[in-house]
Amino acid sequence: MSDALQVAIEPTRDEHLAAAVQSVGARIVGLGEARILVWIGPPSEFPDLPDHVEWVALKTAGIEDFVTAGVIDNRRIWTNASGFYAENVAEHALALLLAGLRQINSAVLRHWDKQPIDTAVRSLHSSTVAIIGAGGIAASLIPRLTASGARVIAVNRSGRPVDGAAVTLPSARTDEVWGQTDHVVLAAPATAETHHLINAKSLATLPAHAWVVNVARGPLVDQNALVAALRDGQIAGAALDVTDPEPPADDDPLWSLPNVIITPHVANPASGLTRVMAPFLAENLRRFAAGEILLSVVEPGRDY
Amino acid sequence: MSDALQVAIEPTRDEHLAAAVQSVGARIVGLGEARILVWIGPPSEFPDLPDHVEWVALKTAGIEDFVTAGVIDNRRIWTNASGFYAENVAEHALALLLAGLRQINSAVLRHWDKQPIDTAVRSLHSSTVAIIGAGGIAASLIPRLTASGARVIAVNRSGRPVDGAAVTLPSARTDEVWGQTDHVVLAAPATAETHHLINAKSLATLPAHAWVVNVARGPLVDQNALVAALRDGQIAGAALDVTDPEPPADDDPLWSLPNVIITPHVANPASGLTRVMAPFLAENLRRFAAGEILLSVVEPGRDY
Numbered sequence: 001m002s003d004a005l006q007v008a009i010e011p012t013r014d015e016h017l018a019a020a021v022q023s024v025g026a027r028i029v030g031l032g033e034a035r036i037l038v039w040i041g042p043p044s045e046f047p048d049l050p051d052h053v054e055w056v057a058l059k060t061a062g063i064e065d066f067v068t069a070g071v072i073d074n075r076r077i078w079t080n081a082s083g084f085y086a087e088n089v090a091e092h093a094l095a096l097l098l099a100g101l102r103q104i105n106s107a108v109l110r111h112w113d114k115q116p117i118d119t120a121v122r123s124l125h126s127s128t129v130a131i132i133g134a135g136g137i138a139a140s141l142i143p144r145l146t147a148s149g150a151r152v153i154a155v156n157r158s159g160r161p162v163d164g165a166a167v168t169l170p171s172a173r174t175d176e177v178w179g180q181t182d183h184v185v186l187a188a189p190a191t192a193e194t195h196h197l198i199n200a201k202s203l204a205t206l207p208a209h210a211w212v213v214n215v216a217r218g219p220l221v222d223q224n225a226l227v228a229a230l231r232d233g234q235i236a237g238a239a240l241d242v243t244d245p246e247p248p249a250d251d252d253p254l255w256s257l258p259n260v261i262i263t264p265h266v267a268n269p270a271s272g273l274t275r276v277m278a279p280f281l282a283e284n285l286r287r288f289a290a291g292e293i294l295l296s297v298v299e300p301g302r303d304y
Numbered sequence: 305m306s307d308a309l310q311v312a313i314e315p316t317r318d319e320h321l322a323a324a325v326q327s328v329g330a331r332i333v334g335l336g337e338a339r340i341l342v343w344i345g346p347p348s349e350f351p352d353l354p355d356h357v358e359w360v361a362l363k364t365a366g367i368e369d370f371v372t373a374g375v376i377d378n379r380r381i382w383t384n385a386s387g388f389y390a391e392n393v394a395e396h397a398l399a400l401l402l403a404g405l406r407q408i409n410s411a412v413l414r415h416w417d418k419q420p421i422d423t424a425v426r427s428l429h430s431s432t433v434a435i436i437g438a439g440g441i442a443a444s445l446i447p448r449l450t451a452s453g454a455r456v457i458a459v460n461r462s463g464r465p466v467d468g469a470a471v472t473l474p475s476a477r478t479d480e481v482w483g484q485t486d487h488v489v490l491a492a493p494a495t496a497e498t499h500h501l502i503n504a505k506s507l508a509t510l511p512a513h514a515w516v517v518n519v520a521r522g523p524l525v526d527q528n529a530l531v532a533a534l535r536d537g538q539i540a541g542a543a544l545d546v547t548d549p550e551p552p553a554d555d556d557p558l559w560s561l562p563n564v565i566i567t568p569h570v571a572n573p574a575s576g577l578t579r580v581m582a583p584f585l586a587e588n589l590r591r592f593a594a595g596e597i598l599l600s601v602v603e604p605g606r607d608y
Contacts, residue, residue, distance in 0.1 A: 087429045087453060094452070095406040098399035107567040108412045111559060112551035114568040119575045125391045147451030148398070149391060247416035255415060263411040264418040271423045 005289055008034035008053075011041040020278040024285045036288065038281065040274060043069035049076070055288060057281060059273050061085055062189075063298065078298040083136040084280045085268040090140035092267035093185050093215045094148075096239035098124060100211040101183075105237075105261045122209055122236070125149025130181035132174060132197060133188025133216060134162045141185065153181055155188075178205035183213070190217035198222060203229035210235040215267045218244030227253045230260060241267045309593055312338035312357075315345040324582040328589045340592065342585065344578060347373035353380070359592060361585060363577050365389055366493075367602065382602040387440040388584045389572040394444035396571035397489050397519045398452075400543035402428060404515040405487075409541075409565045426513055426540070429453025434485035436478065436501060437492025437520060438466045445489065457485055459492075482509035487517070494521035502526060507533035514539040519571045522548030531557045534564060545571045 005026035009017050017038055021028055031037060031047060038057045039046065043066045049056070055077040058066060063080045072078055099105060101122040106113070127150050131138045134154035142152050142164035154162035155177060159170030169176060171193065177184070184206065188194045198212060199222040206212070212235060214221055223244055229235050237259035246265060248254050254262065268276075284294045309330035313321050321342055325332055335341060335351060342361045343350065347370045353360070359381040362370060367384045370376055403409060405426040410417070431454050435442045438458035446456050446468035458466035459481060463474030473480060478501065481488070488510065492498045502516060503526040510516070516539060518525055527548055533539050541563035550569060552558050558566065572580075588598045 088427060091402070091428055091452060092406050092425075095399075095402035095408060098395070099403050099408045102396050102399040102567070103570065104399060104403045104408055104565060104567065105412050107570075108409050108565060111566065112568040114551075114570070117568055118570045118573045121396075121570050121573045121576070123392060123576075124395055143451045144448070147447045148395060247418075261408060261412060262415065263406070263408065264416040264421055266407070266411075266418070266422045266425050269422045269425045272425070272427075 005036060005285060006034050007036045007038060007285070009038045009040065010047070011039075011045055014040055014274045016274040016278040017281055020282040021285065024282050024289070026285050026289075036285070043071055046071040049073075051075075055079065055294070057284065058298075059277050061268075072298065077294060079284060079294050079296045080298055081273075081277055081280070082296045084277055084296070085273075086136035086140040088269070088272075088276060089137045089187070089215050089267040090144060092241060092263070093137070093141055093187070093213050094144050096213045096215070096241065096261060096263065097129070097183060097185065097211060099261055100213070100237045100239045100259075106258065109258070120236075123149075127151070127182040128153060128166075128180065129183045129185060130155065130177045131165075131185045131187055132171075132177070132220075133186065133194070134165065134168065135187065137187040137215065138162060138165075141187070153177055175202070175205075178202045182207060182209065183211045186212070186214040186216045186220050188216050188220060190219050194220050196220070196222040196225075198226060200225040200228070203234050206235050208233060208235065212238045214238070214240045214242050216242060218242045218246055223248075223254070227257065230257050237261070239263075241265055309340060309589060310338050311340045311342060311589070313342045313344065314351065315343075315349055318344055318578045320578040320582040321585055324586040325589065328586050328593070330589050330593075340589070347375055350375040353377075355379075359383065359598070361588065362602075363581055365572075376602065381598060383588060383598050383600045384602055385577075385581055385584070386600045388581055388600070389577075390440035390444040392573070392576075392580060393441045393491070393519050393571040394448060396545060396567070397441070397445055397491070397517055398448050400517045400519070400545065400565060400567065401433070401487060401489065401515060403565055404517070404541045404543045404563075410562065413562070424540075427453075431455070431486040432457060432470075432484065433487045433489060434459065434481045435469075435489045435491055436475075436481070436524075437490065437498070438469065438472065439491065441491040441519065442466060442469075445491070457481055479506070479509075482506045486511060486513065487515045490516070490518045490520045490524050492520050492524060494523050498524050500524070500526040500529075502530060504529040504532070507538050510539050512537060512540065516542045518542070518544045518546050520546060522546045522550055527552075527558070531561065534561050541565070543567075545569055 006029040007021045007026050008031045036055045037053050040059045058080045061082045103117045129150045130153040132155045134156040152165045154165035154168045161168045197220050239261040241263045310333040311325045311330050312335045340359045341357050344363045362384045365386045407421045433454045434457040436459045438460040456469045458469035458472045465472045501524050543565040545567045
C-alpha cells in the first residue's frame with residue numbers, strides 16, 4: 001500500500017489493533033487526519049466526526065448502546081464485530097455444557113465425593129443438543145458438538161437448513177424442540193420473540209437430565225421459573241454466562257443451587273476483545289483499500 | 305442365530321448386558337452351561353472355569369488386577385474393554401481442559417468476580433495441545449480438539465504419525481514437547497517409563513499459561529513438583545481426574561490451590577460401565593458366532 005491509509009485508534013492506543021494497522025501498511029494518525037476511525041471506547045465518549053472519516057469500526061458485536069446514543073449516522077460506513085467473537089463464545093458454551101455434564105461444579109465444591117458424582121456424570125456423546133438462535137456462534141459450535149459425538153437441532157428464523165445440524169427448525173416451531181432434545185444452548189439475540197423462551201412450560205417439557213446453557217442474554221430465561229425447575233429436579237442443571245439482572249443479587253437463589261454454574265459474562269472476555277478483533281480489522285483494512293465489501297457492516301435498522 | 309450361544313453374566317445380573325445378549329439372539333444361562341462368561345465382578349471372586357467356557361469378557365480396560373490374581377489362563381480367549389471407554393475419557397479430558405481455560409472453577413468458587421476471571425480466561429482455539437500416550441483416548445480426543453480450533457502434538461511409543469495430529473513424536477523424544485505446547489493431556493499407561501513424566505523439569509519448561517490435564521494414572525505426575533509449580537505460577541493450572549495417592553489426603557495442598565480442578569476418577573464413570581460396554585459385547589457376540597476376530601482380545605504379556 002504505497003498511498004497509506006490513515007487510521008485513528010481512539011480514545012486509547014491498543015497494541016493489538018496498532019499492530020494490525022501496521023501489518024497491512026496503513027498509518028496510525030489522529031482523528032483530524034483519519035479516513036478510518038477504530039473506536040474502542042464507550043458511546044458516551046464518542047467524538048464529533050469530521051467528514052473525512054469514511055468508515056468507523058466498532059469493537060463490540062452488540063451495538064445497541066451506540067444506536068441508543070444516536071452516534072451512528074448514514075454518512076459513512078459503520079462496522080461492528082458481529083461474528084468476530086463466535087469462536088470464543090462457542091468455546092465457552094461447550095465448556096459450560098461439558099462442565100455441567102461431567103459434574104465439574106460438584107467436584108470443585110465437594111471434593112472427592114465419588115459415588116454421587118460418578119452416578120451424576122452424563123455424556124455429551126450420543127446426546128442431542130438444541131441450539132436456539134443458529135447464527136455465527138452456532139456455526140462455530142456445531143462442529144465442536146458433532147466432533148464430540150452429539151447430534152444437533154438448530155433453530156433459526158427461516159428454518160433454512162444449517163450446516164452440520166441434523167435438523168433445522170424455524171423459530172416459529174421452537175416449542176417442538178423441548179421434547180426432542182437432551183440439552184439446550186441459547187445463542188439468540190434478546191428480542192420480544194426470544195423473551196422468556198425458557199419458561200415454566202419449556203422447562204416442564206425438557207427431560208430431567210437436561211442442562212440449559214445460556215451464552216446469549218439473560219432475559220431469554222424466566223429466571224424464577226428456572227430456579228423452580230432446578231429446585232424440583234425438572235431439569236438437571238443450568239450453566240449461565242448471562243443472567244437477569246446481571247450480576248444476580250447477592251441473595252438470588254441461583255447462587256445457592258448446587259446444579260447451577262455461573263460464569264460472570266466472560267464467554268467473550270472484555271480483556272481480550274482487541275486481540276481477537278485485530279486480524280479481522282487487518283482483513284477489513286485490506287478490503288477497504290481494495291474497494292471490496294467489508295466484513296460486519298452495520299445494517300441500518302438492525303440493532304443487534 | 306438358530307443355535308443360540310449360551311452366555312453367563314456373573315456374578316450379578318446386569319440389565320444392559322442382558323439386553324445386549326438378547327439383542328443378538330444369544331441365551332443367558334448359568335456358568336455350568338456357558339460357552340461364554342461375561343465377568344463383571346472383582347478378581348477376588350473369579351470362579352473356577354469349566355472347560356466349556358471358550359471366551360471370558362471382562363468389563364475393565366485395565367486388567368492388571370486380574371493378571372496379578374492369576375485368573376487369566378491360555379486355555380480360552382480373554383477380552384477386556386480396551387478402547388470401549390475412550391469416548392468417555394476423551395470427553396472428560398476435554399471438559400477438564402476447557403473448565404480450566406474458561407475458569408469454570410474460579411467462577412464456581414468465587415461467584416461474579418468478573419475482572420480477575422475475565423483476564424484469566426484463555427482459549428483452546430488457536431492453542432497447541434500435546435497428548436502424551438496417543439492411543440484410543442487420543443483417537444477420540446484429537447477430533448474434538450481440532451474441531452475446537454486447537455493443534456495437536458501426539459506422543460506415542462513408535463512415533464508413527466497419528467491421524468489428525470499436526471506432529472507425532474516417539475516417546476523417547478517426550479522432553480521436546482514441553483517447550484512447544486500450550487497445554488498437556490496425559491493419556492498414557494502407568495509404566496516405569498511414564499513414572500513422574502510431569503516433574504520439576506518439565507513443569508519449568510512448560511509455558512506459564514499451561515494447563516496440565518491427567519486422565520491417565522496419578523503416578524505419571526510428581527505431585528510435589530506439581531504443587532510447587534502451581535504455587536509459584538510456573539504453570540496456570542492442573543485438572544486431575546486421577547491423583548497419587550487416590551484420593552489425596554485431606555491435608556493435601558492440592559485441595560486448597562485455586563488453580564486445581566479435581567474430579568474423583570470419574571472420566572469413565574463406574575456406574576455407567578455396563579451401559580457403555582453393552583453395544584461392544586453385542587458386536588463381539590456377533591463376531592464370535594461368525595467365527596471372526598473379537599474386539600479387544602487380551603494379548604498375553606501385556607497387562608494394560
